[in-house]
Amino acid sequence: MSVHTIAQTGTGWAVSTPHSAATDAAASTFASAGNAVDAALAAAAMLAVVYPNQCSVGGDLIALVGTADGEVHTVNASGRAPRGVDVDEVAASHRFMPLTGALPVTVPGVVSGWEVLSRRWGTKPLSDALAVAEAAARDGVEVSAGLARGIGREPDKITADPGLRNMFQRGGEFLREGATLRQPQLANSLAMLKVDGAAAMYHGELGEHIVAELRARGSAMSMDDFSRHHVDFDHGIGVRFADREYVSTGGNSQGVFFLAAVRALELLRADGDDLDPLGESAGRVAAVLSRAAMDRDQFLGDADVAEWVLSDDHVRSMTKPQEPPRITGFPAAHGDTVGVTTADSDGLWVSLLQSVFHGFGSGILEPRSGIVLHNRGASFTLRDGSSSRLAGGKRPPHTLMPVLVRQDGLIVGSQAAMGGRAQPQIQAHLVLALAAGASAEAAVSQPRWVLDAAEWDAPIEKTSTVLVEQGVPDRAAHSVAAAGFTVQRLGQQDDEVGHAHVIQASRDGSGDVVFEAATDPRADGSALVGRPVLT
Known part of the structure; x- marks a missing residue:
């Protein structure tokens, strides 16, 4: 074993x-x-x-x-x-x-x-x-x-x-x-x-x-x-960040809202923002991800909203300073996905x-x-006029959002996360860590933060809370708080920040494909390759 x-x-x-x-x-x-x-x-x-x-x-x-x-x-x-x-x-x-x-x-x-x-x-x-x-x-x-x-x-x-x-x-x-x-x-x-x-x-x-x-x-x-x-069946939807393209799902999946956040983060990166979620730019990253979450909660339904969500004007609006973010709802039940x-x-x-x-x-x-x-x-919601209102034969809004990574026209990575409505944020942590040169193991293992979830169709309104895992540097937590979020501290290696799994591919000196596989230490899993090599 x-x-x-x-x-x-x-x-x-x-x-x-x-x-x-x-x-x-x-x-x-x-x-x-x-x-x-x-x-x-x-x-x-x-x-x-x-x-x-x-x-x-x-x-x-x-x-x-x-x-x-x-x-x-x-x-x-x-x-x-x-x-x-x-x-x-x-x-x-x-x-x-x-x-x-x-x-x-x-x-x-x-x-x-x-x-x-x-x-x-x-x-x-x-x-x-x-x-x-x-x-x-x-x-x-x-x-x-x-x-x-x-x-x-x-x-x-x-x-x-x-x-x-x-x-x-x-x-x-x-x-x-x-x-x-x-x-x-x-x-x-x-x-x-x-x-x-x-x-x-x-x-x-x-x-x-x-x-x-x-x-x-x-x-x-x-x-x-x-x-x-x-x-x-459909074709995946892709957006670029740095030198890679991240591909996810549209339709009733929240994947397209993750992709919108990636596009917005790319605009900030191109303008010179270092986009370190564990550094002083954590608040700006959290603001983009919060906007993506609010868009998802308002617009995700059975119809595909990808064209509007990924439009240049909308993505650009996600990078602008906003009022302190708010979510509506009672705290979400613990989400479970593999x-x-x-x-x-x-x-x-x-x-x-x-x-x-x-x-x-x-x-x-x-x-x-x-x-x-x-x-x-x-x-589903029971509110009249909502795109996610319950209806016979209709698919509900969905949190599942697999991700593949493409570079120079070929697939070079696979990412999957458990975390319910926090999956876009967990995936964003992976995107930023890997783009900064982290190994797959470091990307899934490093401490992270996520937006606190609320159930769809929520009955109360409150300022958004960010759940900050032990080990996240104080400078990041302070940046998040300065952006208008309430910071709630978690323990070390906490399930509340989800589980992530990554495979990356590269070429060795002989041109052979070399895989780097990593599993989240917060879970009970393992990562294996066919013929291990020393690194």
Whole structure:
């Protein structure tokens, strides 16, 4: 086992994930002649077993795939709200979209994403990845430090649901780090997917179990909603910073707002700003990222707003001094997502994110399938006229935003972050650190700060808070405070600033591709390459 190898440099292939078991599954796939997509899927399936608080067969997926010709393809497997939902009835009963229960559950898209990725770019059957995950679910996995923290953050959610309670409690006590977690029902579901593929979810028994559970809890979800689910493909959207192009996602993903922030930061860089988020320019960086967050909260909906968000006039406005920033809302529930980065020597790259949104999602574990259901629909608003208002058959605003990096027409990097609505800020830290010459390991490991989150459609207004991790220099914290933010100090290596995973490529003296892979020390993961070299 790789056992929390933070970084490696070498040739052949590379993988970085937030859990060592997932990294090992990917490495085994590479060793058996799989490519970067096969390896990413092996990691993704394993993560659904070892991190049920963060991702699940009952969650969503958005990924980027980069090919040897430099093209970047978007795979949006996020699900939609039930077509039969009565929005007026929901609005009459709830001032805001609930965070738990059946109402915020949209059609889970993960399985469809796995299948289309495998069919379009994989070389091995998806069943190979599912078989390894099935065995882990059946035989049991050790509760990691990250999962134990996740359980500790959600005691009420777990206790309230019979499925979660039966899975994560023993004799009335919550599972602790080092305990064995066995998930036989999930293993059976993975076995069914191994044989029948995505049809088991969208046309078969697994979907029927989930729909029955949701309808019993008041949802309008139907098998028709499941059978209508489909994955959307598109080309990634790229913007330049220094000598590299950062590519992410549009549509219902917040990726385009990250890209707008990158464009705004590039304008400041070109004007001579050093843009050090750990230095005296931290306040200016925070102001740009705050503006991007406010734009996202106001304008992100099902329609693609990329053209306006990335327009020259709008991006230029993001660099101008503003009133002290404000966000609206109650504090966000802890967001949970996993990111997978892989690359191979044939020029195939993957940045894949999958998630249940908040910790343990909707707080529903469907007992027959063992599947935790996400609460991605909590991002809808119930306000009239909003672009993100709940509607039948509509995708919710989405935090998942994979990133690939292109230089001179070729893919040279993959980045993925956990952090919910702070993902654009975490990615911006990576962009600035790597542009300043940091190694991949240094970029993911250095202390950082993020904007405090609030739920979409928020009921109160307050001055924005910046969560500052221990180790961030005082000069940066003072700069952030001087820009009008409230500074809240965190501990060292705090989950609140998210997890990041990076792979970079360069050429050695012989012209061979050399990968540098790094995983965030705040997670339980590891980063491996095919043939390590000393650096």
